[in-house]
Amino acid sequence: MNAQEILAKLPYSKPFLFVDELLQIDENGSTGTYTYDKDLDFYKGHFKDAPVTPGVILTETMAQIGLVCLGIYLSENANTEMKAHVMLTSTAMDFMKPVFPGEMVTVTAEKVYFRFKKLNCNVVMKNEAGETVCKGNISGMVTTKMND
């Protein structure tokens, strides 16, 4: 399955799609980019008069690129009949630098394990200057239907 096919299978749309491009994907990991549109609604309130991308949104971006894209790739390569959904089960993140409206980030995920439908990945997000803005570990269950 190629990057375009995976993007087409993502269950998100605006304003909650946080993947622009999937640069690389194989059984060991994935790399993708996203640019935070300065008009995204949450910037109006986070924070008042000082917009910064919320940590939960950075975490979501890492989950969509690292966990969901990779989970769809891994499960549909194993079983093409199955429609994969990925349910987030845990995250542990460290945040190093702020991400401002309009910034582009690159997320790289490395699979730690994929066993018994659970995918666990180490993820790193870098800004355009190549600085690490956040990193951590994220996992989810890859299921055949939503809310399984």
Place this chain on the structure above:
Amino acid sequence: MDREVIISAIKEVAAPYTQDKQALDEISETTSFITDLKINSANLVDIVLDLEEKFGIEIDNDSMAKMLDVKSTLDVIEAKLAEK
């Protein structure tokens, strides 16, 4: 290997994933990971992976599906140890 020894190993492995210390202290063969220890399916995977490492065994998908309580987990571990 004695079943009591295996139960105490299961207890040790499950400890980081449950907040219900009383249920953990009272662990027995009838204890369910999900309803008694309140462990979710994602952490159940981690318990199974930790048990694989602890006992030097490999657990297949069908066996994993059975491992919802202490008794069935014991049975799987004993069967896998016997295969070694």
